[in-house]
Amino acid sequence: MAPEAVSAWIGLGANLGDRLATLRTALSAIGALPGTRVQRVSSLYGSAPVDAGGPDYLNAVVQLCTTLAPHALLAQLQAIEQAGGRERPYRNAPRTLDLDILVYGDQVIDTPTLTVPHPRLQERAFVLYPLAELAPALVPAKQLADVAVQRIERIAEPVWADGVA
Template identity: 55%
Template structure:
């Protein structure tokens, strides 16, 4: 784990992780470890791995998880770090919702809410996806999504989406 500098207060952030190409399970597990190696960041907790069918796309089933980190990186620097990890794992973006070797999404960044040309926090579709909500609730059953309310209130809306703990 990377030691954090004392300059800025650490923020708790949640990262959605998914893969459906190659050794998806291994890639998700290795990506979780890489999160803790980002500068001024430590891995705090990780959910179980879950198998889910692709949503709004074709291809093989996904392996998904959520990690909780503590970081002193600002949200945009954290996003850059996540994108570098994706590139290191061979992520390509040939078209929207394409199968992927690794997908890392910044779901929550403390209690922050903002949107700009490159980043929206909280993640705009996190409440519509079982592969995000179920692992997130496993980590923190009482988590509140800023300006939206308790995450558990969205679970019934995604109950029809197939998800299996592995």
């Protein structure tokens, strides 16, 4: 019996190197994962780092339909981060690529390696704004109001690889 497909929302971010090229490459790699199909991709957003230094980030959210189990999806995303040059010298360090599972179906997961929904999802404008664009029912208006002081800008015409926008 084949595993059941689940909707998952993944946060993408980069603030080092050629950020747009890195996000395009990551999006293509995510779309090529086994049992995974990209459903929709949010606009690109520019945002100031939160609880960190370094240059501004480019961020987006992608909605997937996947048969990968949550921990298997996490392992695949971490492999894509590694291929994108991700290093983890310290918490919230600037990064070439950051991929986070924000929501995985209606599952609540709390293990040493994975917490879903993402534990800081409600604190981050760079996650909430693109997630609300794709799935407004997942983002209460109060959460958006609570992060309104964080600097974030929707980039009007994002251009994604493979015709996905």
